[in-house]
Amino acid sequence: MSTRAVRRCHVKATSRGVGLLALLVLLGAPGPxxxxxxxxxxxPKAGETTPLGVSLVELRFNVxxxxxxxxxxxxxxxxxxxxxxxxxxxxxxxxxxxxxxxxLAPGLYTVHWQIFTGDGHLSHGRFSFQxxxxx
Numbered sequence: 001m002s003t004r005a006v007r008r009c010h011v012k013a014t015s016r017g018v019g020l021l022a023l024l025v026l027l028g029a030p031g032p033x034x035x036x037x038x039x040x041x042x043x044p045k046a047g048e049t050t051p052l053g054v055s056l057v058e059l060r061f062n063v064x065x066x067x068x069x070x071x072x073x074x075x076x077x078x079x080x081x082x083x084x085x086x087x088x089x090x091x092x093x094x095x096x097x098x099x100x101x102x103x104l105a106p107g108l109y110t111v112h113w114q115i116f117t118g119d120g121h122l123s124h125g126r127f128s129f130q131x132x133x134x135x
């Protein structure tokens with residue numbers, strides 16, 4: 001094989017290697033960040049038994065949320081909606097929602113939440129807590 005033929009093979013192999021490397025880089029490049037809201041914590045906590053007199057529910061998320069488009073709903077022991085006295089949930093920070101609670105009778109309550117993140121993603125979920133009776 002001549003020197004010229006060896007150079008052509010080397011150039012073709014190098015060109016293919018560079019093309020393959022470029023393709024792998026493009027395929028492996030991260031796309032835009034997707035920010036799905038995740039509930040990090042709440043007061044009362046999920047599964048917690050609280051004493052009579054709990055007056056506030058507060059939810060903390062991992063991302064900034066659009067408060068005007070986010071909702072909290074409370075259902076009581078028989079599944080009925082429990083009206084929140086302060087109206088819609090209020091902003092307690094860029095990644096928090098709070099709502100005042102009416103006096104709650106003993107029983108199991110479920111907080112249903114729906115949030116829109118700052119970049120327009122919808123997330124929702126629910127958790128329950130128990131209000132203890134008198135001892």
